[in-house]
Amino acid sequence: MTAALNSSTKRALDLGPAVELISKEEGHRQPLAPEFVSAEDFSPLEVAYDFGRIRREDIEAGPNNIWRYKKLLPVPSNVEEIPNTEPGCTRLVKADRLAKALGVKNLWVKDDTGNPTHSFKDRVVAVALAAAREFGFDTLACPSTGNLANAVAAAAARAGWQSVVLIPSSLERAKVLTTAVYDGNLIAVDGNYDDVNRLATQLAAENETWAFVNVNVRPYYSEGSKTLAFEVAEQLGWRLPEQIVVPIASGSQLTKVDKGFREFGQLGLVEETPYKVFGAQATGCSPVSTAFRNGHDVVQPVKPDTIARSLAIGNPADGPYVLDTVGRTGGAIEDVSDEEVVEGIRLLARTEGIFTETAGGVTVATAKKLIETGKLDPEAETVLLITGDGLKTLDAIEGRVGPKATVPPSADAVRKALES
Amino acid sequence: MTAALNSSTKRALDLGPAVELISKEEGHRQPLAPEFVSAEDFSPLEVAYDFGRIRREDIEAGPNNIWRYKKLLPVPSNVEEIPNTEPGCTRLVKADRLAKALGVKNLWVKDDTGNPTHSFKDRVVAVALAAAREFGFDTLACPSTGNLANAVAAAAARAGWQSVVLIPSSLERAKVLTTAVYDGNLIAVDGNYDDVNRLATQLAAENETWAFVNVNVRPYYSEGSKTLAFEVAEQLGWRLPEQIVVPIASGSQLTKVDKGFREFGQLGLVEETPYKVFGAQATGCSPVSTAFRNGHDVVQPVKPDTIARSLAIGNPADGPYVLDTVGRTGGAIEDVSDEEVVEGIRLLARTEGIFTETAGGVTVATAKKLIETGKLDPEAETVLLITGDGLKTLDAIEGRVGPKATVPPSADAVRKALES
Numbered sequence: 001m002t003a004a005l006n007s008s009t010k011r012a013l014d015l016g017p018a019v020e021l022i023s024k025e026e027g028h029r030q031p032l033a034p035e036f037v038s039a040e041d042f043s044p045l046e047v048a049y050d051f052g053r054i055r056r057e058d059i060e061a062g063p064n065n066i067w068r069y070k071k072l073l074p075v076p077s078n079v080e081e082i083p084n085t086e087p088g089c090t091r092l093v094k095a096d097r098l099a100k101a102l103g104v105k106n107l108w109v110k111d112d113t114g115n116p117t118h119s120f121k122d123r124v125v126a127v128a129l130a131a132a133r134e135f136g137f138d139t140l141a142c143p144s145t146g147n148l149a150n151a152v153a154a155a156a157a158r159a160g161w162q163s164v165v166l167i168p169s170s171l172e173r174a175k176v177l178t179t180a181v182y183d184g185n186l187i188a189v190d191g192n193y194d195d196v197n198r199l200a201t202q203l204a205a206e207n208e209t210w211a212f213v214n215v216n217v218r219p220y221y222s223e224g225s226k227t228l229a230f231e232v233a234e235q236l237g238w239r240l241p242e243q244i245v246v247p248i249a250s251g252s253q254l255t256k257v258d259k260g261f262r263e264f265g266q267l268g269l270v271e272e273t274p275y276k277v278f279g280a281q282a283t284g285c286s287p288v289s290t291a292f293r294n295g296h297d298v299v300q301p302v303k304p305d306t307i308a309r310s311l312a313i314g315n316p317a318d319g320p321y322v323l324d325t326v327g328r329t330g331g332a333i334e335d336v337s338d339e340e341v342v343e344g345i346r347l348l349a350r351t352e353g354i355f356t357e358t359a360g361g362v363t364v365a366t367a368k369k370l371i372e373t374g375k376l377d378p379e380a381e382t383v384l385l386i387t388g389d390g391l392k393t394l395d396a397i398e399g400r401v402g403p404k405a406t407v408p409p410s411a412d413a414v415r416k417a418l419e420s
Numbered sequence: 421m422t423a424a425l426n427s428s429t430k431r432a433l434d435l436g437p438a439v440e441l442i443s444k445e446e447g448h449r450q451p452l453a454p455e456f457v458s459a460e461d462f463s464p465l466e467v468a469y470d471f472g473r474i475r476r477e478d479i480e481a482g483p484n485n486i487w488r489y490k491k492l493l494p495v496p497s498n499v500e501e502i503p504n505t506e507p508g509c510t511r512l513v514k515a516d517r518l519a520k521a522l523g524v525k526n527l528w529v530k531d532d533t534g535n536p537t538h539s540f541k542d543r544v545v546a547v548a549l550a551a552a553r554e555f556g557f558d559t560l561a562c563p564s565t566g567n568l569a570n571a572v573a574a575a576a577a578r579a580g581w582q583s584v585v586l587i588p589s590s591l592e593r594a595k596v597l598t599t600a601v602y603d604g605n606l607i608a609v610d611g612n613y614d615d616v617n618r619l620a621t622q623l624a625a626e627n628e629t630w631a632f633v634n635v636n637v638r639p640y641y642s643e644g645s646k647t648l649a650f651e652v653a654e655q656l657g658w659r660l661p662e663q664i665v666v667p668i669a670s671g672s673q674l675t676k677v678d679k680g681f682r683e684f685g686q687l688g689l690v691e692e693t694p695y696k697v698f699g700a701q702a703t704g705c706s707p708v709s710t711a712f713r714n715g716h717d718v719v720q721p722v723k724p725d726t727i728a729r730s731l732a733i734g735n736p737a738d739g740p741y742v743l744d745t746v747g748r749t750g751g752a753i754e755d756v757s758d759e760e761v762v763e764g765i766r767l768l769a770r771t772e773g774i775f776t777e778t779a780g781g782v783t784v785a786t787a788k789k790l791i792e793t794g795k796l797d798p799e800a801e802t803v804l805l806i807t808g809d810g811l812k813t814l815d816a817i818e819g820r821v822g823p824k825a826t827v828p829p830s831a832d833a834v835r836k837a838l839e840s
Contacts, residue, residue, distance in 0.1 A: 064484065064509060085773055086511055089484060091536070096503065097580055114534045116511070116773065118811070158773035160517055164838065169826050177814050180821040183770040187837055191829040202831050350603040353505055353536065353578030391538070391811040394597050401600035406589050409611040411622050417607055418584065 015134055017052065018074035021045040021219055024321070032074075034135045034211065036218040044317065045219045047074045054267050056238060064089045066123055066227040072263060073227070074220045075130040084129055085155045087122035088227050090114040092235040095384075097351035098364075102371055104378040108241065110232055110385050111354050117178075118389035119310075119357075120253070121151035124224035125213055129155050131220035132211035139164060139210045143200035145193055146175050147310055147388055152213060153182035164203075164210060166196045175392070193312075225253045229260025232383055233270050240270050242380035245278040245367045247359045247387060248288050248333070249311045251318030254279055257385070258325045277325050278376060279333035280366030282306035282358075286335035288319045293333075297323055307338045307396050308358040310388055332375040340365040342396055348386070355390035363387075435554055437472065438494035441465040441639055444741070452494075454555045454631065456638040464737070465639045467494045474687050476658060484509045486543055486647040492683060493647070494640045495550040504549055505575045507542035508647055510534040512655040515804075517771035518784075522791055524798040528661070530652055530805050531774050537598075538809035539730075539777075540673070541571035544644035545633055549575050551640035552631035559584060559630045563620035565613055566595050567730055567808055572633060573602035584623075584630060586616045595812070613732075645673045649680025652803055653690050660690055662800035665698045665787045667779045667807060668708050668753070669731045671738030674699055677805070678745045697745050698796060699753035700786030702726035702778075706755035708739045713753075717743055727758045727816050728778040730808055752795040760785040762816055768806070775810035783807075 013032060020029045023038030024046055030038070036045055054071050062068030066088035067080040076082070091111045099107035115122040125148070129140060140156040141164040142148050149165045156163035163184030167176065168191060180186045189196045204212040213221045233240055240261050246254040258277050265272035281289045284306025291299045299319030304312035316322070326333055336344070341358050344365030349355050356364075363384050370376035390397070405417035433452060440449045443458030444466055450458070458465055474491050482488030486508035487500040496502070511531045519527035535542040545568070549560055560576040561584040562568050569585045576583030583604030587596070588611060600606050609616045624632040633641045653660055660681050666674040678697050685692035701709045704726025711719045719739030724732035736742070746753055756764070761778050764785030769775050776784075783804050790796035810817070825837035 065511075083514075083516065086513065089509075091485075091506055093506065094503075097578070111536070114536070116531070116534070117775070118538070154769075154773035154775070156773070157770055158517070164834075166834070167823070169823075173818070174814055176823060177817055177821060178775065178811060180823060181766060181769040181775050181810065181817055182773060183766065183821070185838055186823045187834055188823040188826040189829050189834075190826065195829040199829050199831060199834065203834060206831060346601065346603065349574075349601040350577055353574035353576070353602060355537070355574070355598065355601050389811075390601065391598060391809075394594055397597055397601055398593070401597060401603070403587070403589075403596060403600060403606045403608040406608040406610065409609050409615040409619050411619060411626060414584075414586070414607055414609075414619065414623060418605055 013134055014076040015074045015131060016077055017049045017071055018047045019050045020048040022048040034132070034137070034216045036216055047219050047223055051267060054269065056269060059234065066126060066224070069227055069230045072230065073127055074223055075127060076134055079130050082130065082133065083159050084126050085116045085122050085158055087115040087126050088231060090231070092232060093352060093354070095352050098348060101347060101351050102368055104371060104382055106381040108383045109348070109352060109354060110228065110383055112228070112385070112387045113354070113356065113389040117147070117150040117154045118391065119147035119151065120225070120228060120387040121147045123227050124221045125151040125155045127224035128211065128213040128217050128221035129159060132217050135211070137209055137211035138162060141165065141200070141203070141210045141212045142214055143193070143196040145171060145309060146392060148214065149175065149179040153179045153184045153186065156184050157182040166200055168193055168196055222252045222256055225256035226260035226263065228253070228385060229257040230264060233261065233264050238270050240265070240273050240275050241383045243276045243278065243376055243382040245280055245363055245370070245382065245384050247311055247363050247385065248279045248281050248316065248322055249313045251288060251316045251322035253387070255318050255321045255325050258329065275329060276331040277329045278331040278370055279322055279326055280363045281333065281335040282308040282311055282341060282362050283335040283337050285312045285314060287314065288316055288322050289333045289335040291319065291323060292326065308341055308362050310357060310359045311362060332370060334366045334369045334375070336362060336365040336369055342400060344368070345390060345396060346401070354386060356386045357388035357390050357393040358396050359388050360386040361396070433554055434496040435494045435551060436497055437469045437491055438467045439470045440468040442468040454552070454636045456636055467639050467643055471687060474689065476689055479654065486546060486644070489647055489650045492650065493547055494643055495547060496554055499550050502550065502553065503579050504546050505536045505542050505578055507535040507546050508651060510651070512652060513772060513774070515772050518768060521767060521771050522788055524791060524802055526801040528803045529768070529772060529774060530648065530803055532648070532805070532807045533774070533776065533809040537567070537570040537574045538811065539567035539571065540645070540648060540807040541567045542575070543647050544641045545571040545575045547644035548631065548633035548637050548641035549579060552637050555631070557629055557631035558582060561585065561620070561623070561630045561632045562634055563616040565591060565729055566812060568634065569595065569599040573599045573604045573606070576604050577602040586620055588613055588616055598812070642672045642676055645676035646680035646683065648673070648805060649677040650684060653681065653684050658690050660685070660693050660695050661803045663696045663698065663796055663802040665700055665783055665790070665802065665804050667731055667783050667805065668699045668701050668736065668742055669733045671708060671736045671742035673807070675738050675741045675745050678749065695749060696751040697749045698751040698790055699742055699746055700783045701753065701755040702728040702731055702761060702782050703755040703757050705732045705734060707734065708736055708742050709753045709755040711739065711743060712746065728761055728782050730777060730779045731782060752790060754786045754789045754795070756782060756785040756789055762820060764788070765810060765816060766821070769810070774806060776806045777808035777810050777813040778816050779808050780806040781816070
């Protein structure tokens with residue numbers, strides 16, 4: 001129990017519907033606290049709720065961001081009044097041209113590039129910030145190589161908090177700039193991402209006033225991904241899709257999307273219609289896909305080697321739970337080559353005008369493969385989660401796309417270039 | 421009258437509430453057509469409407485994008501059913517930390533980086549596409565150096581149209597990539613932006629099936645900017661702010677924001693409370709600010725030299741109308757140095773977690789200057805329009821921001837770096 005927690009418990013802790021933490025393996029219960037592993041069974045801790053009654057009308061009357069779902073999240077009752085980044089309510093695009101290209105009937109793209117720092121990480125960080133404030137923290141921290149660094153630095157700036165963002169010193173200049181501009185404590189660490197991650201876990205244990213969003217407040221943070229499922233269901237007109245394709249990094253997002261659909265069903269907000277959850281990985285980092293293919297229920301760690309760096313977690317914490325979810329819902333997991341990732345990016349851009357980062361290319365290319373191999377039903381309504389922005393991974397298309405022609409400034413020259 | 425128009429008039433033209441075009445200077449009226457200059461008085465043509473009755477409830481029941489305002493735009497009645505980019509309904513952020521830094525009481529930031537291609541250009545292009553489709557066009561075109569190129573190429577891809585985007589061949593690689601990825605006809609022209617612009621006007625006159633969004637369908641295109649005003653007023657709870665600061669490129673956006681506020685007032689959607697419109701320019705391209713300072717009602721063209729390239733229009737078409745609007749509402753126009761632009765970008769990022777492009781830096785820095793010089797009332801409620809994304813102009817902060825320190829992978833080293 002940290003000093004931060006002790007000081008905050010002088011007033012009543014308000015995390016809305018959240019009542020306890022519960023261990024994932026054996027269901028041990030403990031009070032809400034900034035802790036992430038059960039001391040009883042060493043499994044991850046999850047938030048347990050007492051939801052009460054939640055009606056569609058209450059959600060619809062809420063703000064145009066994730067706080068419309070506050071009664072399903074571990075956040076204070078007045079969360080929308082406290083400065084935060086207000087992510088969510090991004091577009092769900094009816095993707096008829098992509099559907100035609102892929103040979104499916106009914107396809108939607110959830111375009112999460114519209115978030116404040118242009119990835120789904122704004123959702124999880126906003127929930128982490130709201131919960132961390134209740135626990136009495138005043139510094140938001142993370143290890144990251146990109147999207148999470150942007151989201152944490154931006155959210156802390158907006159809240160007037162300190163931030164500590166740890167990155168490998170080899171990170172590309174663009175990702176450094178887009179984090180550093182928020183003027184938090186950006187620390188470059190001489191080492192690879194694994195070194196940075198280990199350092200973060202150590203620092204989280206030693207620094208009682210630092211909320212490491214993906215370490216000590218991870219149970220709260222990860223709940224933010226449920227809002228992707230909530231929005232998809234609400235935007236479809238309060239119903240569940242039949243199939244959804246989700247990229248896998250740690251695997252948390254995929255399990256939380258499933259949790260979101262189940263909660264909506266259990267609360268009677270949607271009919272509990274069956275749905276299948278599909279997972280997408282890059283072949284260069286495909287430990288969960290490999291386990292699925294081999295019928296294993298444990299995940300063998302790998303050393304990542306792929307351009308889809310935002311998915312490059314070689315030892316995914318929620319890998320086994322992903323296998324459970326995909327198995328239970330009747331889905332599948334596939335992986336695609338870097339070449340296919342680039343083709344996925346270009347296909348989505350060409351057909352729907354959405355420019356996604358490499359992770360989105362993985363999702364599109366995997367959907368294509370799942371259709372071609374008959375695992376994804378082309379007749380069933382399908383949603384693809386596009387969770388990040390192409391502007392952050394320009395390297396992936398560098399040298400692949402460019403002007404059709406370079407011409408002198410004459411109308412004739414333009415016409416000739418277009419005819420060629 | 422073009423062949424495109426002739427073929428489309430075989431069925432009834434549906435541009436919703438739009439009834440005619442009207443010349444800005446002498447009010448000559450003519451039928452709706454893809455034309456932009458009055459043959460009578462050579463002044464720009466604007467859309468004239470017959471709005472009928474519009475209620476708040478109808479707007480609130482509409483989609484979560486600009487088509488909720490379709491009854492105030494020159495677009496078909498079923499516009500939301502036709503593939504388009506669905507921009508709008510971006511965040512209006514209560515900016516208390518920026519307010520404190522600037523010494524004002526009540527400040528809001530309209531963050532338009534959440535649009536599909538991360539600038540306000542998605543709004544105007546979506547309206548241009550919708551209108552152009554009614555006129556029978558099948559190709560969307562523009563001359564551009566950045567945001568407009570992205571928006572046109574993306575919207576055309578989504579609609580399944582051809583696009584022709586003309587850029588100077590010297591354009592930065594990143595801007596080329598983010599347009600080329602949508603796989604339209606991107607043509608690099610050996611010449612500067614003025615050469616490209618002239619070429620576009622010539623091509624628009626010669627190609628009857630090309631809708632140049634900012635040339636032959638400009639009257640429709642420019643109406644899209646009104647949606648910024650509509651959203652601000654609706655998001656404030658159906659009322660007008662007292663002051664608004666708008667960046668000036670061609671000047672169209674500023675005049676249309678004013679038009680949007682006036683239309684909302686005339687239709688009884690908001691109370692017609694007074695408001696002042698302020699204009700922001702970079703000193704390196706400040707023809708309108710210079711005219712305002714000197715009390716002129718014409719604008720002397722300049723040769724742009726500023727890092728705020730998305731505002732670098734040396735001969736702004738709507739300059740005189742900007743002077744009218746600012747004068748009528750009791751606002752002012754100021755300009756700021758490139759150094760101040762960068763400080764403006766950093767101030768907004770540091771206080772509100774919003775990373776804007778150079779144009780947004782111009783707006784923030786100009787607001788600061790207007791407050792310091794007593795032109796903007798610190799007691800009055802103020803809105804800043806942030807119209808584009810920092811990810812597209814990383815050069816502006818290159819060398820200015822970076823990690824606080826680079827350290828070996830040890831907790832001690834991190835702590836020491838933070839204490840220093």
